[in-house]
Amino acid sequence: MFPLRTFRRTLPLAAIAALAALFSTPADGQAIPWRADVAQAMTQNSTGKDLFLNFTGSDWCGYCKRLDAEVFAEEGFQASAMKSFVFLFLDFPNGEQAKSKVVDEELCQKLRAQYGVEGFPSILLCDSTGNPYGRTGYLPIGPEKYAVHIEELRSGGEKVKALLANTDPEKQEALLLAAFPVLESQNLLSYPGYSKYLSAAEKLEALAGRVRNHHALKRLAELLSVREGIPDWEQVYEILKENPTLEGPEYLNACWGCATLYLAEAGKFSDAAALLRRILADPSVSENADTKKVIEAKLAEFEK
Numbered sequence: 001m002f003p004l005r006t007f008r009r010t011l012p013l014a015a016i017a018a019l020a021a022l023f024s025t026p027a028d029g030q031a032i033p034w035r036a037d038v039a040q041a042m043t044q045n046s047t048g049k050d051l052f053l054n055f056t057g058s059d060w061c062g063y064c065k066r067l068d069a070e071v072f073a074e075e076g077f078q079a080s081a082m083k084s085f086v087f088l089f090l091d092f093p094n095g096e097q098a099k100s101k102v103v104d105e106e107l108c109q110k111l112r113a114q115y116g117v118e119g120f121p122s123i124l125l126c127d128s129t130g131n132p133y134g135r136t137g138y139l140p141i142g143p144e145k146y147a148v149h150i151e152e153l154r155s156g157g158e159k160v161k162a163l164l165a166n167t168d169p170e171k172q173e174a175l176l177l178a179a180f181p182v183l184e185s186q187n188l189l190s191y192p193g194y195s196k197y198l199s200a201a202e203k204l205e206a207l208a209g210r211v212r213n214h215h216a217l218k219r220l221a222e223l224l225s226v227r228e229g230i231p232d233w234e235q236v237y238e239i240l241k242e243n244p245t246l247e248g249p250e251y252l253n254a255c256w257g258c259a260t261l262y263l264a265e266a267g268k269f270s271d272a273a274a275l276l277r278r279i280l281a282d283p284s285v286s287e288n289a290d291t292k293k294v295i296e297a298k299l300a301e302f303e304k
Contacts, residue, residue: 031078034089037103038111041088045128050154052085053124055117059098063138064121076143081150085125092120116190125153131164131193133157135186156182163197176200180207189214209245216243221250224257233262240275247282255279256295264302273302 034054035041042051054072056064071077090108093099102108111117115124115132125134134153139146163179166172180201183189189198189211198214201207216239223231223239236258240246255275263272276299285291 031075032072032082032087034087036089036091036101038088038090038107039104041086042130045086047086048128049086050084050128050157051088051124051126051130052081052150053088053090053111053115053126055090055092055112055115055120055122055124057093057120058091059093059095061120066140067121067138070140071143071146074143077147078143080147084151084154086128114192116187125150125157127157127161127164131160132188132191133160133182133186135188153186156186172200173204176204177206180210184210184214190218213243213246216246217248217250220246220254224250224253230261231257233258237262240278244278252279252282252285259302260298269302273299276302 045051056067058064058068090111091098091102092108092112093102099105115122117124119137121137123134123136124132125136126132134150134157136149136153139149141149159175159179159182163172163175166175176197179197183191183194183197188194198211202211220236220239223236236254240251240254240258255278259272259275259279263269263275276295279285279295280292280299285295
């Protein structure tokens with residue numbers, strides 16, 4: 001791509017502004033050709049490369065700025081990633097100057113909901129048509145290790161691509177068994193385009209329980225995200241009792257809240273203690289000394 005200044009004498013200002021919108025960088029000195037015109041980048045991706053979607057708050061999000069400076073601006077990341085991806089810059093800024101560079105705010109919001117983006121920065125890796133297979137964000141590991149991390153996600157994504165490309169019904173089950181753990185670990189089972197695969201997985205004995213867990217976790221997240229009033233703890237507790245093999249942040253938050261804000265308040269200390277033991281049994285908690293100490297102290301209180 002030619003530098004923009006080479007066109008200034010021959011193109012009107014409107015055309016220059018349009019070109020600037022197509023290729024924009026969130027920080028000076030970055031070589032990555034971020035595309036701000038998301039619709040054009042997604043519908044006219046003739047390269048066949050995968051899509052690298054950067055959901056960011058460029059003028060307010062501290063970790064977004066750190067990801068830009070520590071990873072995206074560094075040659076150690078660029079040299080590897082630029083061979084494999086088309087880079088899309090989906091900005092959710094606060095300031096008017098940054099807002100003026102957002103080509104289609106409505107589309108950005110639509111894609112944010114479609115991909116289930118809840119925080120910034122969020123990086124979505126997709127095939128050339130926009131089907132997601134990987135999700136990540138800021139990691140304090142430097143550009144080279146971040147590039148390796150992205151390649152690992154891309155490697156797992158090959159299983160998802162194989163499932164998407166399949167036209168042979170006899171191969172469907174094997175491909176689904178291979179791709180399901182990838183979609184599950186990347187929190188992509190709720191992506192609208194994958195609903196048919198979720199339905200198919202529900203019919204397989206090897207995956208049926210995991211699909212039930214997915215639906216249970218999704219319901220827990222909905223119950224815990226009420227903006228007014230308090231969660232329906234009775235429903236939360238019923239879900240926890242019916243699904244003893246749940247894992248993940250929503251599950252742990254539900255157990256803690258239900259134990260301390262519902263069961264203990266109702267005087268059901270043995271039931272509350274049982275939920276706290278479930279929290280302590282989770283690997284992510286057992287490996288975190290500070291969190292484990294807090295849970296154990298509360299458990300001892302309930303057991304009295």
